[in-house]
Amino acid sequence: DAKTTQPPSMDCAEGRAANLPCNHSTISGNEYVYWYRQIHSQGPQYIIHGLKNNETNEMASLIITEDRKSSTLILPHATLRDTAVYYCIVRESKGYTGNQFYFGTGTSLTVIP
Amino acid sequence: KAGVTQTPRYLIKTRGQQVTLSCSPISGHRSVSWYQQTPGQGLQFLFEYFSETQRNKGNFPGRFSGRQFSNSRSEMNVSTLELGDSALYLCASSLGLAGDQETQYFGPGTRLLVL
Numbered sequence: 246d247a248k249t250t251q252p253p254s255m256d257c258a259e260g261r262a263a264n265l266p267c268n269h270s271t272i273s274g275n276e277y278v279y280w281y282r283q284i285h286s287q288g289p290q291y292i293i294h295g296l297k298n299n300e301t302n303e304m305a306s307l308i309i310t311e312d313r314k315s316s317t318l319i320l321p322h323a324t325l326r327d328t329a330v331y332y333c334i335v336r337e338s339k340g341y342t343g344n345q346f347y348f349g350t351g352t353s354l355t356v357i358p
Numbered sequence: 359k360a361g362v363t364q365t366p367r368y369l370i371k372t373r374g375q376q377v378t379l380s381c382s383p384i385s386g387h388r389s390v391s392w393y394q395q396t397p398g399q400g401l402q403f404l405f406e407y408f409s410e411t412q413r414n415k416g417n418f419p420g421r422f423s424g425r426q427f428s429n430s431r432s433e434m435n436v437s438t439l440e441l442g443d444s445a446l447y448l449c450a451s452s453l454g455l456a457g458d459q460e461t462q463y464f465g466p467g468t469r470l471l472v473l
Binding site: 279281286287288289290291294296326332336346347349350 | 392400401402403414416448450454463464465466467469
């Protein structure tokens with residue numbers, strides 16, 4: 246699976262959009278981009294995923310560049326409860342041969358009042 | 359639907375003992391994966407079970423083992439506990455099929471402390 250690079254930490258003002266970048270320059274054509282977040286000592290929470298197109302759900306938007314070498318997770322109106330470690334994961338769809346996510350070190354997002 | 363549940367939530371053991379952790383996946387999910395999270399190593403994949411068969415395994419010693427039952431519930435076992443096994447053990451379930459349906463949903467974890 247492709248490796249990802251994320252900034253170790255970011256701050257965001259409450260109510261503003263939080264834009265979290267992720268580089269995955271070695272991504273291949275059948276690899277999905279997933280985002281999870283983990284609030285201290287809890288299990289990771291699924292946020293969103295995409296393959297080629299931009300995606301939006303009730304939590305966030307995922308913008309994937311045309312060459313798929315990078316992506317940005319957007320939290321449109323950050324709240325204090327969005328303070329967490331955010332993981333960008335690139336995952337190959339292997340069908341019935343296995344299901345494994347490689348978590349890097351993530352970005353620690355702090356939302357400031 | 360109920361989420362992934364893990365029992366127990368907290369556990370204290372001593373070196374040399376063995377421990378069994380349990381995970382109940384989301385109803386209808388057939389794949390269960392286990393991860394270990396420590397401050398130094400982050401989240402590391404242990405193994406994955408699908409339809410009672412281990413189909414993927416991470417780089418952990420043989421002291422770590424698991425199994426899955428016909429109802430998709432899974433257990434993992436750690437024998438001869440070492441201090442370094444102190445960690446948050448996370449279970450994740452997915453439908454286990456290809457493409458989009460491999461999205462994993464995590465439980466709250468079991469925090470194991472080895473003294």
